[in-house]
Amino acid sequence: MERTKKRWPFNRKSAFAEPVKLRKRKSKLYSQEDANSQYEKGFLGVNLSFVLFTVTFRLVNCCLVKTSFVPDEYWQSLEVAHNMVFKYGYLTWEWTEGLRSYSYPLFFASIYKILHLLNKDTVELLIWGPRLAQALLAALSDIKLYSLVKKLENENIAKLVYFSQLCSWFTWYCCTRTLVNTMETVLTTVALYYYPFQGSKAQNSSKYLALVALAVVMRPTAVIVWLPLVSYHFWQEDTKLNLVLHHAMPVGLLTLGISTLVDRVFSGKWILVQLNFLKINVLQNVAVLYGSHPWHWYLTQGFPVVLGTHLPFFIHGSMLAPKRYRILLAAVIWTVLVYSLLSHKEFRFIYPVLSFCMVFCGYSLASLKTWKKPAVCFLVLSNLLPALYTGLIHQRGTLDVMNHIQQLCKESNSPTNTEVSVFFLMPCHSTPFYSHVHCPITMQFLQCPPDLTGNKSYIDEAEIFFSDPVRWLEAHFPNQTVLSTHLVFFEVLEKEISPFLERNSYVKTSEFFHTHVPEGRVGRNIYLYERQT
Numbered sequence: 267m268e269r270t271k272k273r274w275p276f277n278r279k280s281a282f283a284e285p286v287k288l289r290k291r292k293s294k295l296y297s298q299e300d301a302n303s304q305y306e307k308g309f310l311g312v313n314l315s316f317v318l319f320t321v322t323f324r325l326v327n328c329c330l331v332k333t334s335f336v337p338d339e340y341w342q343s344l345e346v347a348h349n350m351v352f353k354y355g356y357l358t359w360e361w362t363e364g365l366r367s368y369s370y371p372l373f374f375a376s377i378y379k380i381l382h383l384l385n386k387d388t389v390e391l392l393i394w395g396p397r398l399a400q401a402l403l404a405a406l407s408d409i410k411l412y413s414l415v416k417k418l419e420n421e422n423i424a425k426l427v428y429f430s431q432l433c434s435w436f437t438w439y440c441c442t443r444t445l446v447n448t449m450e451t452v453l454t455t456v457a458l459y460y461y462p463f464q465g466s467k468a469q470n471s472s473k474y475l476a477l478v479a480l481a482v483v484m485r486p487t488a489v490i491v492w493l494p495l496v497s498y499h500f501w502q503e504d505t506k507l508n509l510v511l512h513h514a515m516p517v518g519l520l521t522l523g524i525s526t527l528v529d530r531v532f533s534g535k536w537i538l539v540q541l542n543f544l545k546i547n548v549l550q551n552v553a554v555l556y557g558s559h560p561w562h563w564y565l566t567q568g569f570p571v572v573l574g575t576h577l578p579f580f581i582h583g584s585m586l587a588p589k590r591y592r593i594l595l596a597a598v599i600w601t602v603l604v605y606s607l608l609s610h611k612e613f614r615f616i617y618p619v620l621s622f623c624m625v626f627c628g629y630s631l632a633s634l635k636t637w638k639k640p641a642v643c644f645l646v647l648s649n650l651l652p653a654l655y656t657g658l659i660h661q662r663g664t665l666d667v668m669n670h671i672q673q674l675c676k677e678s679n680s681p682t683n684t685e686v687s688v689f690f691l692m693p694c695h696s697t698p699f700y701s702h703v704h705c706p707i708t709m710q711f712l713q714c715p716p717d718l719t720g721n722k723s724y725i726d727e728a729e730i731f732f733s734d735p736v737r738w739l740e741a742h743f744p745n746q747t748v749l750s751t752h753l754v755f756f757e758v759l760e761k762e763i764s765p766f767l768e769r770n771s772y773v774k775t776s777e778f779f780h781t782h783v784p785e786g787r788v789g790r791n792i793y794l795y796e797r798q799t
Contacts (some may be wrong), residue, residue, distance in 0.1 A: 333656060346368070355699065365539075404797060453494070480521055483525040583629040583630035664696055688707065695711070
């Protein structure tokens with residue numbers, strides 16, 4: 267029996283019981299897989315030093331943008347958020363008519379509420395807090411764009427796409443502003459990371475559709491950018507019914523439901539913002555009241571200005587990029603063409619497709635051999651000057667004058683001083699408002715809401731004022747008891763209203779540089795006049 271046990275094979279010591287040392291493979295394939303696994307383990311898909319550099323870059327970007335771009339960066343975001351939290355702040359006609367969703371201002375209102383609860387709601391933090399938050403979101407979109415290209419292609423091309431994104435003057439100018447277009451661009455770029463490109467391992471229909479839905483809720487025109495991409499996804503999808511029933515419909519209904527509930531809470535009534543936006547801005551074409559351009563404006567001015575010196579690289583790269591990126595090129599062309607059909611045109615409207623263009627710029631740079639370094643230097647130098655000029659100098663006066671009014675507000679709280687009241691005799695919404703003062707002093711500006719009743723003879727207050735400023739002032743201030751203590755206006759108006767200023771003892775106390783390119787009612791400098799009593 268003992269002999270039998272000794273001869274039994276299962277009683278023998280197996281060779282696998284000893285640890286086996288495997289020789290390290292030096293195959294390039296295995297090395298690449300190991301590198302990719304390390305890449306996946308990093309924070310946000312990249313190593314921490316890369317994240318810290320990107321965040322630092324965008325925070326510096328934020329601090330070096332001290333100018334105003336368009337009124338919406340204050341009046342459709344920060345001013346609304348200030349009203350939501352502190353119960354004072356001006357709501358423009360878009361909010362009273364239900365054209366805007368509170369979803370975007372809610373983001374800033376949350377920051378304001380936290381600062382208020384911590385008793386840290388100083389005017390400086392109320393101004394810079396939202397902008398710093400927007401800078402962090404911009405950094406996230408930069409990282410996601412880099413990660414997308416690295417997954418689909420390789421690190422070299424990803425770095426060049428990332429470089430193109432960081433050195434774009436228009437991205438520098440816009441990405442830290444509190445504009446809904448900026449948030450739309452962030453959501454679009456991050457959604458692109460999860461979009462089902464051929465060969466992408468990060469694709470996730472629910473995630474990308476949720477981000478797209480959020481972008482559309484915040485700004486309904488985001489559907490223009492995403493219509494070609496979503497349609498292409500649907501066409502390529504084998505299980506179309508599953509995509510619609512288990513991804514698109516649940517995500518869309520949930521996002522729309524939450525947005526509608528948010529709007530109900532803050533507006534006090536049930537409204538469908540997206541429908542109102544379509545009806546008033548598109549069908550009634552109310553937006554044309556704020557300016558119109560010829561159909562070719564985006565082709566001849568808008569798109570070339572936004573891309574800047576990246577334009578030749580974009581054109582070159584669009585001819586070199588693989589087939590799977592043709593849908594991005596189609597989305598860019600589609601977006602530009604659709605916006606060209608609308609009368610009211612602005613540079614910021616096509617900002618969301620700028621990150622698409624950077625993919626092609628990266629391919630162009632990667633294809634260059636001996637000319638790569640000169641091309642990189644050219645892009646840096648040609649974008650540096652417009653980025654710094656537009657960020658630090660052009661149209662800075664409207665923010666500088668608000669800094670001065672902040673000081674007036676502090677002085678008015680002194681028991682020895684009279685109550686401060688300010689009237690802005692400027693094109694409507696030229697300056698920020700209570701969000702940049704954070705003090706309930708009396709402030710007024712020239713109104714310019716559109717007429718939605720169909721009255722063809724309607725003229726807004728701003729137009730009436732500029733047609734005859736002195737007459738309007740005398741009618742608006744019939745006696746000295748109702749005069750504002752301070753008047754703010756562009757220098758081009760000074761000569762015309764000087765009789766009124768002299769008669770009512772107004773004296774110029776401050777002057778602020780605004781722009782080197784005065785145009786129409788916008789002057790080179792902004793004057794602040796104070797009434798002497």
